Amino acid sequence: MRFRFAEASAPLVAGVGILLLWEGSLWILSPDGFVLPPPSDILGSVGENASELWTAARITGWVVVSGLVVGVAFAVAASLLVNRFRLAREAVTPLMVAVNAIPIIALAPIFNNWFGLTSPRSNQIIVVLLVFFPVFINTVKGLSLADSSQIELMETYAASQWRITREVRIPTAMPLFFTSLKVASSLAVIGAIVAEYFGGRQDALGPMITQAAGLTRYADAWAAVLVGTIVGTILYFLAVAAERAAMPWHDSVRRGSI
Amino acid sequence: MTTEAIRATDVSKVFNLGKTNQVAALLNIDLVIEPGEFVTLIGPSGCGKSTLLRLIASLIPTTSGSISVNGKTAEQARLDQDYGMAFQKAGLFDWRTVAKNIELPLELMGWKSSERKARSKEMLDLVQLGDFGNHHPAELSGGMQQRVAIARALSFKPSLLLMDEPFGALDEMTREHVQDELLRIWQDTDTTVVFVTHSVPEAVYLSTRVVVMSPRPGQISTMIDVDLGGRNQFTRDDPGFHQAVTEVRKALRVVGA
Numbered sequence: 001m002r003f004r005f006a007e008a009s010a011p012l013v014a015g016v017g018i019l020l021l022w023e024g025s026l027w028i029l030s031p032d033g034f035v036l037p038p039p040s041d042i043l044g045s046v047g048e049n050a051s052e053l054w055t056a057a058r059i060t061g062w063v064v065v066s067g068l069v070v071g072v073a074f075a076v077a078a079s080l081l082v083n084r085f086r087l088a089r090e091a092v093t094p095l096m097v098a099v100n101a102i103p104i105i106a107l108a109p110i111f112n113n114w115f116g117l118t119s120p121r122s123n124q125i126i127v128v129l130l131v132f133f134p135v136f137i138n139t140v141k142g143l144s145l146a147d148s149s150q151i152e153l154m155e156t157y158a159a160s161q162w163r164i165t166r167e168v169r170i171p172t173a174m175p176l177f178f179t180s181l182k183v184a185s186s187l188a189v190i191g192a193i194v195a196e197y198f199g200g201r202q203d204a205l206g207p208m209i210t211q212a213a214g215l216t217r218y219a220d221a222w223a224a225v226l227v228g229t230i231v232g233t234i235l236y237f238l239a240v241a242a243e244r245a246a247m248p249w250h251d252s253v254r255r256g257s258i
Numbered sequence: 259m260t261t262e263a264i265r266a267t268d269v270s271k272v273f274n275l276g277k278t279n280q281v282a283a284l285l286n287i288d289l290v291i292e293p294g295e296f297v298t299l300i301g302p303s304g305c306g307k308s309t310l311l312r313l314i315a316s317l318i319p320t321t322s323g324s325i326s327v328n329g330k331t332a333e334q335a336r337l338d339q340d341y342g343m344a345f346q347k348a349g350l351f352d353w354r355t356v357a358k359n360i361e362l363p364l365e366l367m368g369w370k371s372s373e374r375k376a377r378s379k380e381m382l383d384l385v386q387l388g389d390f391g392n393h394h395p396a397e398l399s400g401g402m403q404q405r406v407a408i409a410r411a412l413s414f415k416p417s418l419l420l421m422d423e424p425f426g427a428l429d430e431m432t433r434e435h436v437q438d439e440l441l442r443i444w445q446d447t448d449t450t451v452v453f454v455t456h457s458v459p460e461a462v463y464l465s466t467r468v469v470v471m472s473p474r475p476g477q478i479s480t481m482i483d484v485d486l487g488g489r490n491q492f493t494r495d496d497p498g499f500h501q502a503v504t505e506v507r508k509a510l511r512v513v514g515a
Contacts (some may be wrong), residue, residue, distance in 0.1 A: 147347070156339075156343045157367075158336055167362070250353075
């Protein structure tokens with residue numbers, strides 16, 4: 001987990017290189033920057049609209065984080081129930097598969113009508129639903145991978161089912177859970193912004209993008225996308241940090257992969 | 259009068275009873291094991307030796323007959339934690355340090371943290387892994403992991419140790435080393451051991467009595483007492499040892515192994 005300059009500088013150099021290429025090729029190919037604005041324009045727009053972007057980032061960020069927390073909590077609770085009770089597994093799993101097949105983002109306009117066009121509630125619910133399935137499916141799988149001889153060992157100690165879950169199943173499920181959490185953190189940002197296209201607070205990132213694009217102010221639209229990317233990146237690395245704190249014993253953590 | 263460590267009376271076990279894939283795993287088993295014995299169950303695959311061990315551990319129920327452990331039902335003995343168990347897979351918890359693995363049963367029994375630490379240290383010394391308490395299992399070799407599993411099984415000083423091919427996955431040299439370690443622990447701690455194995459020399463080297471089982475359905479075919487006294491590095495070259503090995507091999511040939 002040590003932070004080495006060489007490791008950090010490689011992606012930095014690559015990133016700056018891509019930006020320079022982008023900027024340089026636009027100079028030649030599309031001097032008016034109409035279709036794709038150069039990075040310098042986008043950064044300029046970030047500077048000009050800093051306070052609006054900061055407000056929007058906080059509003060959308062709240063939708064993302066609250067939806068993520070609630071969705072993950074529901075998913076973990078549901079996967080523990082499904083793992084523990086066969087009846088729950090048989091009753092709920094087909095239902096979950098069916099619900100999972102719904103294109104959740106398509107529900108955004110409907111939810112907007114349910115919860116009020118300017119309320120962020122519908123967007124939060126979209127995020128909750130979007131986050132729920134990858135975490136649920138992966139955690140259920142992870143809980144079921146527990147080693148049978150470890151469970152048998154716990155039975156020789158006359159351990160309760162809950163204790164077996166805590167000592168064996170949950171630690172076994174952790175790698176898959178955290179992988180799904182990383183996927184979910186990106187999904188949450190996508191879900192929040194797309195849901196915001198259809199309603200919710202008008203000073204959030206989603207409406208900023210649609211409005212700027214509608215007025216052909218592409219640099220402003222890209223600036224809002226950039227802020228959304230930053231929110232997603234922060235969340236991703238928070239998930240990585242949580243993973244490293246929760247399972248320092250795991251091979252993948254000790255080898256420092258993300 | 260001392261209570262028998264284990265008494266199995268007319269025990270049978272049928273898997274999938276009443277279904278088309280019904281299998282008679284054990285038929286009319288009678289076995290008495292006295293405290294302090296080291297008894298090995300040996301026999302070809304499908305003879306039910308692991309099943310018998312699981313019945314004694316009360317991990318699965320008998321179909322008929324009864325098993326008592328330390329004078330109680332097997333179920334009660336499990337609830338009272340009268341035995342420690344070790345499996346072919348060491349089954350250590352990767353997310354716990356070596357010391358914390360040994361402390362696991364003690365945690366479940368509600369021991370105080372200071373007492374747990376003292377005991378895990380004592381057990382680590384017993385299996386000669388004193389310096390490895392803070393390591394994670396992944397950092398240990400297979401033989402070391404198996405020694406930790408034995409330390410874990412013995413951590414609460416049960417009167418009975420049940421072992422299901424615990425050394426099956428080890429190479430020959432490591433295997434002989436942990437066998438000696440197990441014998442030393444057995445002699446030092448007055449534990450009764452029931453040990454399942456595929457290996458004839460292992461059975462003879464370790465035990466005071468070898469129980470030879472036959473398959474389909476699993477039954478006890480012969481019991482052979484082994485009297486070699488204290489084992490040491492010369493035991494495996496001893497004529498008595500070879501005689502006992504031959505005797506067990508003959509018994510196995512009779513049952514079709």
